[in-house]
Amino acid sequence: MHKILVVNGPNLNLLGQREPGIYGSVTLADIEAAVRRQAAAMSLDVDFFQSNSEGALIDRLHAARGVAGAIILNAGGYTHTSVALRDAIAAIAPLPVIELHISNIFGRTESFRHESLIAPVCAGIVAGFGPAGYCLALHAAKTLLDPPVFGASH
Numbered sequence: 001m002h003k004i005l006v007v008n009g010p011n012l013n014l015l016g017q018r019e020p021g022i023y024g025s026v027t028l029a030d031i032e033a034a035v036r037r038q039a040a041a042m043s044l045d046v047d048f049f050q051s052n053s054e055g056a057l058i059d060r061l062h063a064a065r066g067v068a069g070a071i072i073l074n075a076g077g078y079t080h081t082s083v084a085l086r087d088a089i090a091a092i093a094p095l096p097v098i099e100l101h102i103s104n105i106f107g108r109t110e111s112f113r114h115e116s117l118i119a120p121v122c123a124g125i126v127a128g129f130g131p132a133g134y135c136l137a138l139h140a141a142k143t144l145l146d147p148p149v150f151g152a153s154h
Contacts, residue, residue: 003044003046006134009053012050013052054085061085075105077120079116086117096141
């Protein structure tokens with residue numbers, strides 16, 4: 001059974017209260033419960049971590065080496081500012097990291113949100129699908145770990 005680590009960065013502990021017009025009314029606990037249900041249906045083991053501290057996020061990424069098969073990372077505002085987080089993701093390669101955002105960062109009005117410093121070292125990005133993005137990212141992680149075989153056999 002593959003283990004997937006879901007890491008949430010700053011201010012995500014306030015989901016459901018923080019800017020509901022952008023992030024909705026679903027709480028982080030609601031998201032975790034939905035992801036746990038989806039993971040069980042997909043025969044995946046899932047673990048969660050949230051911190052508002054950049055250093056704690058980096059430490060948790062480092063600790064995932066040799067333990068997790070893939071990481072889903074919603075780095076929040078650190079996506080746009082943290083070279084240290086970007087370097088931590090690069091340092092744990094080839095462990096795949098999927099960048100996740102609840103909102104479509106490329107469609108946001110603040111231009112600084114249009115750039116992701118971590119994207120170049122992540123396996124892929126899921127953005128703009130609201131809280132459902134977490135389950136989409138879970139499917140992406142499963143696909144990275146157990147790639148489908150395409151093409152017809154003759």
